[in-house]
Amino acid sequence: MLYSIGKIGAWAIAKELGMTTSMRWTSADLDSLPEDGKRYEIIEGELHVSRQPHYYHQRVCGRIFSALEIWSGRSGMGEANLAPGLIFDDDDDVAPDVIWISSGRLVSSLQDDGKLHTAPELVVEVLSPGSRQEHRDREAKLKLYSRRGVQEYWIVDWRSRQLEVYRRERIELRLVGTFFENDDLTTPLLAGFSCKVSEFFEGIPAN
Numbered sequence: 001m002l003y004s005i006g007k008i009g010a011w012a013i014a015k016e017l018g019m020t021t022s023m024r025w026t027s028a029d030l031d032s033l034p035e036d037g038k039r040y041e042i043i044e045g046e047l048h049v050s051r052q053p054h055y056y057h058q059r060v061c062g063r064i065f066s067a068l069e070i071w072s073g074r075s076g077m078g079e080a081n082l083a084p085g086l087i088f089d090d091d092d093d094v095a096p097d098v099i100w101i102s103s104g105r106l107v108s109s110l111q112d113d114g115k116l117h118t119a120p121e122l123v124v125e126v127l128s129p130g131s132r133q134e135h136r137d138r139e140a141k142l143k144l145y146s147r148r149g150v151q152e153y154w155i156v157d158w159r160s161r162q163l164e165v166y167r168r169e170r171i172e173l174r175l176v177g178t179f180f181e182n183d184d185l186t187t188p189l190l191a192g193f194s195c196k197v198s199e200f201f202e203g204i205p206a207n
Contacts, residue, residue: 026090039083043140045091053128056204060126060158061097063200068100068122071193078102078121085115088148094141098124100190119149121189126156146172152189161201 024045033040039050061082068080080100087093101109101120109118123145125137137155145153146168153166153173162180165187166173179185181198 041094
């Protein structure tokens with residue numbers, strides 16, 4: 001079914017024909033998109049659409065959130081959340097899989113619309129299948145989070161059961177290590193946090 005008016009109609013027609021468009025999307029446009037279970041995000045004015053995630057994708061998100069939230073409860077330094085709305089600007093509007101944000105930053109970032117408007121310290125994206133989705137997380141979102149001030153970025157691959165850590169060095173996020181199941185994950189961002197990487201993949205069959 002095609003959407004009948006304006007930008008939504010143009011996008012739907014282009015999608016049906018397998019075409020790309022040069023139109024620049026904004027946060028306001030997201031309100032016109034259908035409530036169809038897909039995740040719609042905007043990065044530098046480009047619309048990114050994700051299908052409903054795999055069961056194991058969500059399980060990994062939940063386990064990462066749990067580990068961060070347990071540490072947060074002990075430290076009292078902040079809190080984790082799952083897929084919050086994160087609006088940097090009209091043309092940068094995303095929903096990362098998991099975030100951790102300090103209490104001080106949360107006060108200024110969370111606005112009346114229920115969305116975060118400045119970068120959390122930590123962002124986690126769990127890879128979804130497909131080259132387009134992987135490109136979004138490894139390139140488009142890496143550049144976005146670098147540009148917008150995220151301090152640390154984790155890219156998690158539940159299929160290969162590994163985790164890449166990107167940490168801010170001056171003005172950009174750089175890869176500082178790849179962690180595997182038997183590794184202990186620590187970070188200077190979260191003093192005292194430690195977790196065996198295998199805990200994130202518990203209950204997921206090995207390939």
